[in-house]
């Protein structure tokens with residue numbers, strides 16, 4: 700590989716400062732799920748790499764806003780940063796409503812992270828899919844959220 704090709708390859712793997720921050724200081728990571736009482740749980744796996752992500756949400760019964768969003772993953776650095784950012788997005792400013800949370804897309808997470816390397820984009824899909832599954836689980840257990 701030429702020097703020029705090497706530089707391009709390296710640039711393609713560059714992580715933003717925001718990604719590094721969320722990887723080294725993950726927000727809302729749940730170290731031990733034993734005894735953690737969530738209102739909704741969702742899991743998503745990646746067909747590309749086989750990694751798994753689980754998301755737990757707690758919902759305020761009056762406002763129906765997500766007051767806590769915890770997660771665990773066996774995924775890579777990008778999956779950790781994406782999950783951390785997803786959990787921040789849904790709980791900041793008093794928390795998202797369930798309707799808002801179900802509309803979170805991987806592009807929302809990616810934009811807040813300042814992008815991900817091209818071959819790591821599938822890792823960011825895990826976060827919003829597991830979140831959507833947790834919201835659906837909550838709705839199923841709570842009469843559709845009424």
Ligand code: FES
Pocket residue numbers: 745748749750774775776777778819821822
């Ligand atoms: S989550 Fe599997 S490579 Fe990123």
